[in-house]
Amino acid sequence: MGEDAESPKINHTFLRDYVTEADVISTVEFNQTGDLLATGDKGGRVVIFQRETESKGDFEEVGDTGDSGEYNVYSTFQSHEPDFDYLKSLEIEEKINKIRWLPQQNAAHFLLSTNDKTIKLWKVSERDKRPEGYNLKDEEGRLKDISTITSLQVPVLKPTDLMVEVRPRRVFANGHTYHVNSISVNSDGETYLSADDLRINMWHLGITDRSFNIVDIKPANMEDLTEVITASEFHPHHCHLFVYSSSKGTLRLCDMRASALCDKHAKLYEEPEDPGSRSFFSEIISSVSDVKFSHSGRYMLTRDYLTAKVWDLHMDKGPVETYQVHEYLRSKLCSLYENDCIFDKFECVWNSSDSVIMTGAYNSFFRMFDRETGRGVTLEAWRESSKPRAVLRTRRVYTGGKRRRGDVGVDSLDFTKKILHMAWHPAENIIAIAATNNLYIFQDRVNPDAHTQ
């Protein structure tokens, strides 16, 4: 893709844009221990980062575990390729929609990655030893001439350079007619669910040629369609419970013990609409873009366009906490509709102790809310303003009152810089923020933050 020196008038900017587009990170996920961090991008690639365990010389304080906290690239592989559905004449994007790690059971790591149609199980294993001293084969693997063998030796394992191998172990194809938006591994360690716009399927990790359909909200007549499934997740402890969110802003908790098909929910969580705030875009901004169970399993966190809400599983009348992420955008919904930003799907995450929730916003801002105090902070994931090991300073969007230095006006927000995907380390205060094609990793330590791309 180099530039042609003989025809300088050719504009190659479209090539630059194309390359960048494929690098846009579309999902981020820590594994259960937090040692591995996987990212998926629009080009169908998965990059796995591993946390460094050796403490570096110039790090005086490295924390209790002795980890330096730096994440370095561990492995990269192409998970999905662009595909084409000939029956429907549809191109299937290779963009990785979600990655979920399986709980580790042996030395290898397993993860599920999905695009719009196909889910794949990948095995990530290390090889740092190799057998040497074969009797019948030589170093290159060629068969030896038997007459030259005079003695027997036992092959020994010798250490070698670390090699990370990634191999596809299962391909779960043809399970979905519509676009897959979520996958979730069950706490039983054997099954997982995948959700598209209208259906949720349950798979066994070992069986690829069939799946159980557990939710189907497709109406008999497509013209009667009023809502779609936007996200779904298994309960972290109860293997029979799962939740799915809809475009109408409702959550449905389903119990698989009740019936094989969970169209009828066990509990419906819905907040009554405020009739005074009705607008052209009421339906759009109430659509839930992400739902996450708390680690305790007692609460659910949802994100819609302007707010993040915490729901108590025991109360279905409404959320127990509501956090305004960027309320100043409510008056701008018209222009956000025109430039399609109103359709952005923000994710939300819990911290390890379920005391803090975090979600993204525009202008490379992301927000954290402390549940105990109800207070929120705005932070920025932007290369220019945060050098490695610099302390993140809080930012503010100016919405009236006294203007402070560093405040950003609503009209100067850059809506192309959106923080949609993020992850929080399962045990420590380490967060991974995806900002377009950059990955930021921040840590809450006495020593300043690490920063990688």
Next chain:
Amino acid sequence: MINTMECVADAQSLISISLMKIHNSRTQRGGIKLHKNLLVSYVLRNARQVYIKEKYAEIYRMQQYEEVMTVCNEIQELNPLELDAEDAEDEDLARTTCCGEDFQRGSMKDPEPAYYRSCCMEAPLPPCDQLSVNINTHCNKTTVLDLDTHVVTTVDNGYIHQDCCCDAFQCAQSAQAPAKKRKMDFGYCTSDLDELQDFTTSRKRLRREDCVYSCQDFTDTSNISNLISIFGSGFSGLLSRQADLEQICSKQALAGLGAWTRAIVAF
């Protein structure tokens, strides 16, 4: 009650933008996104509701204004000089409207030409009479393929009168036509009639609309009225000038709202 003061864009431009989004989604990589198009259809429905309400209120105001002007006219007939200037207006009005003699009689300046034109299609159909004929004579049968079950069924199509000189009976009939059939009523295009029921195949449906769109300047908000009249017969009920018919037709218009919503949702 939708708060219409929210932003600068009015209902018409929102409708225009929404239709453009649905149209563009055909060519997006990865296929039509069901969720996004569903949300866009909600905006479309909301904007349409506001648009109907505004137009209805306007008709009512216009009707009252006309009654006043009629009285003034009778007084003005005593002064012949003013009539000549207004004859040209009348001819224009006669060419572009086809509803009833009452319009032609009106000597006032047409304050909202876009609105009156909405009751007929533009240039291609100047004579009034044609509109009273059913345009949609081709779309009688539809073959639908459900992509999930792979079942092919053939359905008989009802069709909707595009007649803007509505009478209550036509309105009633068309409003009661099965909701599913409303989408079929694109009188301009005789292109591919195969309809695939599944949402992903609404691209063919959109292709038919494409013909419609290409006939008009898509971004011209004054032509939104035309597009809306293509989409639903309920609108024609709003154009009647007789008070009782108006009431009946407006009820049909409101009844037609739900069906039209469903038609758009099927994208």
